[in-house]
Amino acid sequence: MSTPFTMPGQGSLTGLRVIEISTSVAAPFGGQILGDLGAEVIKIERHAGDDTRKWAPPSWNGESIAFMSFNRNKKSVVLDYKDAEGKKVLEDLIAGADVLIQNLRPGALAKAGFTWEHVHALNPRLIYCEMSGYGHTGPRAMQPAYDPLLQAFSGIVSMTGDDGGSPARVPVSLLDMGTGMWMALSVFEALRRRDTTGEGCHVQNSLLQTALTWITSPLIGAAAGNPPPKRLGSGFRGVVPYGAFPTADGHVFISAGNDHIWRRLLGAIEATDLDEREGFSTNPERNLRRAEVIQALSERTSRFTLAEIVPRLIEAKVPHSPVNTVDKVYADEQVKAIGMMQPLPHPAVEDLEVVNLPMTFNGEYPTLATTPPELGQDTVAVLESLGRTSEQIDRLLADNVVAQAPDEVPAVRA
Amino acid sequence: MSTPFTMPGQGSLTGLRVIEISTSVAAPFGGQILGDLGAEVIKIERHAGDDTRKWAPPSWNGESIAFMSFNRNKKSVVLDYKDAEGKKVLEDLIAGADVLIQNLRPGALAKAGFTWEHVHALNPRLIYCEMSGYGHTGPRAMQPAYDPLLQAFSGIVSMTGDDGGSPARVPVSLLDMGTGMWMALSVFEALRRRDTTGEGCHVQNSLLQTALTWITSPLIGAAAGNPPPKRLGSGFRGVVPYGAFPTADGHVFISAGNDHIWRRLLGAIEATDLDEREGFSTNPERNLRRAEVIQALSERTSRFTLAEIVPRLIEAKVPHSPVNTVDKVYADEQVKAIGMMQPLPHPAVEDLEVVNLPMTFNGEYPTLATTPPELGQDTVAVLESLGRTSEQIDRLLADNVVAQAPDEVPAVRA
Missing domain, CATH: 3.40.50.10540 (Crotonobetainyl-coa:carnitine coa-transferase; domain 1)
Known part of the structure; x- marks a missing residue:
């Protein structure tokens, strides 16, 4: 036809x-x-x-x-x-x-x-x-x-x-x-x-x-005999910090994929002292202290509002995103620009x-x-x-x- | 070509x-x-x-x-x-x-x-x-x-x-x-x-x-001016109970899509008294007391092991599933039967x-x-x-x- x-x-x-x-x-x-x-x-x-x-x-x-x-x-x-x-x-x-x-x-x-x-x-x-x-x-x-x-x-x-x-x-x-x-x-x-x-x-x-x-990947891991993945909240296996962190008025998602970004992040939020804490300075160490690192960092990110922290993260070239609610997504300039929503x-x-x-x-x-x-x-x-x-x-x-x-x-x- | x-x-x-x-x-x-x-x-x-x-x-x-x-x-x-x-x-x-x-x-x-x-x-x-x-x-x-x-x-x-x-x-x-x-x-x-x-x-x-x-649906909801969706854990908007409930040795996912299933569920887990609690007997009421219902039901499901509760749910025709970890998924008979994993x-x-x-x-x-x-x-x-x-x-x-x-x-x- x-x-x-x-x-x-x-x-x-x-x-x-x-x-x-x-x-x-x-x-x-x-x-x-x-x-x-x-x-x-x-x-x-x-x-x-x-x-x-x-x-x-x-x-x-x-x-x-x-x-x-x-x-x-x-x-x-x-x-x-x-x-x-x-x-x-x-x-x-x-x-x-x-x-x-x-x-x-x-x-x-x-x-x-x-x-x-x-x-x-x-x-x-x-x-x-x-x-x-x-x-x-x-x-x-x-x-x-x-x-x-x-x-x-x-x-x-x-x-x-x-x-x-x-x-x-x-x-x-x-x-x-x-x-x-x-x-x-x-x-x-x-x-x-x-x-x-x-x-x-x-x-x-x-x-x-x-x-x-x-x-797919966890299943192949199971075939290999690896243990099943753990729940990690907003976190990511193998990288700390990587996830949603609280600010005074909402969460911001931060990805510090390597130790350079980690240090730039700390500089941006006036928390360079955290790099000197025992076991905080390299990613493998931070993985072993995931909860402790996340807690310490959360305490620092909470001192800022979203409007304060985002320009700092941009300036320091730290990959990040606001944790938007759907109303914010709908109103976002980027979302409007790509024209996905149509009458x-x-x-x-x-x-x-x-x-x-x-x-x-x-x-x-x-x-x-x-x-x-x-x-x-x-x-x-x-x-x-x-x-x-x-x-x-x-x-x-x-x-x-x-x-x-x-x-x-x-x-x-x- | x-x-x-x-x-x-x-x-x-x-x-x-x-x-x-x-x-x-x-x-x-x-x-x-x-x-x-x-x-x-x-x-x-x-x-x-x-x-x-x-x-x-x-x-x-x-x-x-x-x-x-x-x-x-x-x-x-x-x-x-x-x-x-x-x-x-x-x-x-x-x-x-x-x-x-x-x-x-x-x-x-x-x-x-x-x-x-x-x-x-x-x-x-x-x-x-x-x-x-x-x-x-x-x-x-x-x-x-x-x-x-x-x-x-x-x-x-x-x-x-x-x-x-x-x-x-x-x-x-x-x-x-x-x-x-x-x-x-x-x-x-x-x-x-x-x-x-x-x-x-x-x-x-x-x-x-x-x-x-x-x-798609939340975005159209935002266009309509509806408030953004709330986080509900394992739950489902509009239906209570619908989600993961603890047992003595793991979680079971239960869906009580209507009040008939709700009562069959309570019968299956020897909890028929919950139907008489104020505001527990109809789904619209249970939606208003989501946390309270989930807590009360969790206390009851915790009295069983997975091996005990699953046959009861099957017998009572309550839609359910074990909350499997990936190793269990890999070993599951149904997963094996459909032949998705291939050497x-x-x-x-x-x-x-x-x-x-x-x-x-x-x-x-x-x-x-x-x-x-x-x-x-x-x-x-x-x-x-x-x-x-x-x-x-x-x-x-x-x-x-x-x-x-x-x-x-x-x-x-x-």
Whole structure:
């Protein structure tokens, strides 16, 4: 179904159709990447909609920020594919698609009849991407999973937080979003294979595989028989000081990668006496007295405000950064300059801004074409594109096999 | 330069040549992804080698685990491209390559003469991927940056760790590795564009852009005027209990997403009296008493060992996971079953195992063809492939413009 693109900056997936049967974060984010790069992404939702539509707060004018984060550049179709007529609709969609992505509970889509064998028979050129929690084989293969649980299972929680305190969670969805990224990359790889073979492919990704990739070095260390990494708070193995230090009005992150920087740091904050303390003058010694060094240094950095200490660190060429809160990040001049936040007006959120893909091509970001869809807003148009008559569509609507956007349909199945 | 692939399971980038001028983690990881998917990746190193070659410990038989984590499926060439003859070698390599990736300090490669304009003139089909810390424009564009500093700058550190404690760092390289992933995805996109236009492209990625993508939802929240997220330790906004709880011999991660699960949890750990405490029986109430609920529940979970509590949680269908340390992850049956860890014997580490790409195609992982290279092991072969005579090569070696693997060359420039 590929058609050449002609507009400058337009994504290379233009002309490809992706069916996304998904909820929450992982597959929606992967689907959004494909949509950002030009694919027509048709999101199939149940009548209740993607779970994230109800994740509010945090919200903006009552609209879920989680949903708006991961569903731009998509169409929304509400479809009950467990119904016999609905199943036929999904089969027709699959027959004309290039890619099918899904992150339902393990086995759920197969139970509805959509096994790899069936979708492959419907469309031998289809790339079918199946996403799971624990991977597609092994004793936990059929268990559902969530990002935080897999962070715990995969060792990431055990490494996060202060050494003396409790283990902590990584507060970004590095497994969900990471798996979406791996899925998008897998789709590109499978498309290139298809360019050569003419055949589709069964792609599988999982949160656990993504997690193991994040901890590549510690895992190879475990294979070598090394002890597992300790929690170090904001610190870094092998280098002291390296981490967040308190000031009178916030934290500053400081990296003293060698003893020259250490001494420049001490000069900058009027603490040269610390270099004379026993075991403080070289990095290997400081590593042995990590807690003591951090405490002594913290006491000194606390004597300054952020506005006082930052110019001193710049002057002394000490690598550093303020520990910004997200409101400060949003307002930061550098963040504004790189143009990652882009307006994408939404019917209910006129001022909506979203975060573009982190990549430019000849200086241009991918195009943000459409705002996150209302539930079922494209149901009728997509059915029409499959050749359904208005009588057939009315019947499907009346039988609640499909549904339109809420303001167009009186009763929505809960 | 594309040639069709014929072996099953072979990556779609087979026949493409990637030049990687890089160090540390971000670009090497991106280059490794391309190599895993079939590209010939020629890593250009200075005489001292990639910094990660010296990041040991952690090591395995004296070999740096960091280097071995991110440099399989590559060739190593030692080249001083600041030398006039060396520059000519790099120009010849670029003229015959499909992709050039680099993560040197901002401006460093341009200073050596390799601007986008120059490499594009050498090879109009070249895809040139430039990676930076803060992005390619704005007041911080010329600043070097490291993953931990950008975690601090971008708000991630401010969100990580216990509410009452200090901010913490995410202990995986989510900005470095994430940017490598975005770069690999950008290369696939640029290759598809080239398939249509015949033209190469200037791709730019950065750690800051990657960081902003990880915090998509909080950033949109900031645009909405919402307050920045608080640190919650292992907890999750809006759901209590959700996090790591102590047992007698380790932590268990528990997710009680609704009040039914909450009551099943209390039944499983003989703590049904907690449901009768004031403000404990519904999730909205528990959110208001987060610390109190967590403390009371921790006291109860501490009465069990992990081996005791896990079967109870399974029986009661409470979503949970042990908080594994990495040695346990490595030994886990599920991890073994999915086959992510694969042997890749290395001259100095016969038992080397590495972590494959987290994706399978019709059930097969990408092929691990070659083990991480010794410094300069492919210098001579690559020079020969460029048509240099043995006399010319000997001269380059004698002048220290290039170097071979250490055991073949007596003096290595430090």
